[in-house]
Amino acid sequence: MLSTMQDVPLTVTRILVHGALVHGSSQITTWTGEGEPQRRSFREAGTRAVQLAHALRDDLGVTGDERVATLMWNNAEHVEAYFAIPSMGAVLHTLNLRLPAEQLVFIVNHAADRVVIVNGSLLPLLAPLLPHLPTVEHVVVSGPGDRSLLDGAAVRVHEYEELLAGKPTTYDWPEIDERQAAAMCYTSGTTGDPKGVVYSHRSIYLHSMQVNMAQSMGLTDRDTSLVVVPQFHVNAWGLPHATFMSGINMLMPDRFLQAAPLAEMIESERPTHAAAVPTIWQGLLAELHAKPRDVSSLTQVTIGGSACPPSLMTAFDELGMRVCHAWGMTETSPLGTIARPPAHAVGTDEEFGYRLTQGRFPASVEARLTGPGGERLPWDGESAGELEVRGPWIAGAYYGGQGVEPLRPADKFSEDGWLKTGDVGTISADGFLTLTDRAKDVIKSGGEWISSVDLENALMSHPDVTEAAVVAVPDEKWGERPLATVVLKAGSAADFESLRAFLADEGKIARWQLPERWTIIESVPKTSVGKFDKKVLRRQYAEGELDVTKL
Numbered sequence: 054m055l056s057t058m059q060d061v062p063l064t065v066t067r068i069l070v071h072g073a074l075v076h077g078s079s080q081i082t083t084w085t086g087e088g089e090p091q092r093r094s095f096r097e098a099g100t101r102a103v104q105l106a107h108a109l110r111d112d113l114g115v116t117g118d119e120r121v122a123t124l125m126w127n128n129a130e131h132v133e134a135y136f137a138i139p140s141m142g143a144v145l146h147t148l149n150l151r152l153p154a155e156q157l158v159f160i161v162n163h164a165a166d167r168v169v170i171v172n173g174s175l176l177p178l179l180a181p182l183l184p185h186l187p188t189v190e191h192v193v194v195s196g197p198g199d200r201s202l203l204d205g206a207a208v209r210v211h212e213y214e215e216l217l218a219g220k221p222t223t224y225d226w227p228e229i230d231e232r233q234a235a236a237m238c239y240t241s242g243t244t245g246d247p248k249g250v251v252y253s254h255r256s257i258y259l260h261s262m263q264v265n266m267a268q269s270m271g272l273t274d275r276d277t278s279l280v281v282v283p284q285f286h287v288n289a290w291g292l293p294h295a296t297f298m299s300g301i302n303m304l305m306p307d308r309f310l311q312a313a314p315l316a317e318m319i320e321s322e323r324p325t326h327a328a329a330v331p332t333i334w335q336g337l338l339a340e341l342h343a344k345p346r347d348v349s350s351l352t353q354v355t356i357g358g359s360a361c362p363p364s365l366m367t368a369f370d371e372l373g374m375r376v377c378h379a380w381g382m383t384e385t386s387p388l389g390t391i392a393r394p395p396a397h398a399v400g401t402d403e404e405f406g407y408r409l410t411q412g413r414f415p416a417s418v419e420a421r422l423t424g425p426g427g428e429r430l431p432w433d434g435e436s437a438g439e440l441e442v443r444g445p446w447i448a449g450a451y452y453g454g455q456g457v458e459p460l461r462p463a464d465k466f467s468e469d470g471w472l473k474t475g476d477v478g479t480i481s482a483d484g485f486l487t488l489t490d491r492a493k494d495v496i497k498s499g500g501e502w503i504s505s506v507d508l509e510n511a512l513m514s515h516p517d518v519t520e521a522a523v524v525a526v527p528d529e530k531w532g533e534r535p536l537a538t539v540v541l542k543a544g545s546a547a548d549f550e551s552l553r554a555f556l557a558d559e560g561k562i563a564r565w566q567l568p569e570r571w572t573i574i575e576s577v578p579k580t581s582v583g584k585f586d587k588k589v590l591r592r593q594y595a596e597g598e599l600d601v602t603k604l
């Protein structure tokens with residue numbers, strides 16, 4: 054028997070129309086560095102999204118599912134592009150402005166982007182690439198920057214504001230199949246070439262509802278979210294869509310991502326929530342210690358992208374900024390798990406432990422663990438295996454390119470269609486995920502596994518350590534052993550013997566797991582989305598560039 058319910062497509066257009074109408078007075082505030090921030094209501098942004106769609110269709114001739122790329126910071130114009138492009142049926146391709154040039158060229162060509170909307174401040178990045186981007190016909194420039202950098206480029210150049218001016222303020226949005234592509238994002242390539250993930254209208258819609266659930270970020274129109282996670286990093290974790298659904302105000306940092314301006318905008322704009330990867334928060338913490346500010350408005354901080362060190366969570370708790378840890382990937386939209394402790398643990402000794410896990414799976418994300426021999430492992434909180442997931446906002450393939458079938462590499466997708474995450478961990482009986490490591494970062498020492506993350510967290514809880522990354526290096530006897538690379542606080546005199554003793558102290562780390570190879574570095578190399586780049590450390594070690602002491 055078929056249901057008797059209406060079959061209304063779940064589209065980004067619906068989110069736009071709803072947000073602009075029902076939450077029209079909610080605000081997008083964009084930091085400008087000096088003077089008043091730019092303030093724009095959802096109603097105004099919604100109207101401007103309509104005008105942008107007209108400009109793209111009528112002036113630039115964008116039709117069908119053509120790709121329109123953005124090379125932009127987090128700001129109101131980027132939010133307008135987020136809604137205009139999918140709503141008119143085209144596909145938004147957010148470009149990661151921190152990718153190396155050759156990877157940017159690769160992904161623009163692979164996606165066959167026809168238009169690039171770029172912030173003026175990023176023209177020095179885009180202009181030299183244009184000769185290598187044959188599919189790009191139009192460049193639309195928004196915000197301050199030196200336009201002359203585009204002189205002589207074989208593209209048509211437009212001003213964002215001029216394109217919008219005088220355009221109609223209503224649009225007869227097309228009927229879109231909810232399974233159509235709405236947006237695409239390439240993985241940041243931490244573990245290989247960037248791979249294109251294509252989100253559907255439906256996956257974005259359902260994911261936005263999940264983000265808004267009380268058990269997830271649970272924000273409302275009384276909140277203001279400081280969206281530090283870039284809009285090119287998995288759709289800023291779904292926040293621009295989720296905010297339009299619920300009227301949550303957005304505070305956008307634009308290009309002012311250093312700790313000092315972030316602290317300043319928290320103090321003056323008083324957001325209640327913020328989202329970013331741990332490295333951003335480590336920086337903010339140091340800034341707040343050096344120069345205390347009133348950050349009392351900020352009571353919820355979503356941290357994900359890499360494991361949140363316990364020391365960071367504790368330090369934030371002390372400042373009244375409660376961390377909520379979450380796990381996800383480009384392939385999972387990204388919300389996969391979020392660490393809200395279960396009711397029975399709240400207020401008990403167990404609570405902190407639950408908050409440190411990667412979190413609990415929501416109803417729409419199914420999970421299973423696969424052991425080294427392909428066997429299914431129980432959810433007992435002890436059996437560790439590779440995490441596989443499936444659900445309506447989980448990728449089932451990568452974009453193959455125009456006219457090419459989607460790609461389903463066997464190391465990323467199981468035969469029965471689950472995503473193999475490459476993350477290794479355990480799941481407790483009540484559905485909490487604890488990741489021990491990435492499969493590629495685990496240190497395989499004499500048939501046993503050592504978690505690089507456990508070693509890093511223990512090291513970073515030492516008062517003299519700013520950052521620490523641990524990588525596997527070849528060892529004649531054991532196959533692999535850990536190499537500890539440590540960034541010390543200025544003026545610290547800690548030596549390797551004492552750091553090693555600190556790790557062994559109180560059984561923090563089992564003796565056989567203690568690193569014997571140590572080196573001091575100035576900073577941990579980071580990927581384009583601010584994660585520890587262990588590929589670089591492994592290469593530096595292999596090429597003898599690190600000054601390693603063996604204890």
Ligand code: ADP
Pocket residue numbers: 240241242243244356357358359360361378379380381382383384411474475476488491582584
């Ligand atoms: P890339 O894979 O290119 O780094 P993603 O942003 O998609 O780009 O990264 C997803 C990966 O980040 C996950 O597979 C996982 O290894 C790591 N990750 C994300 N969140 C967490 C977390 N809370 N704890 C530990 N690892 C995390």
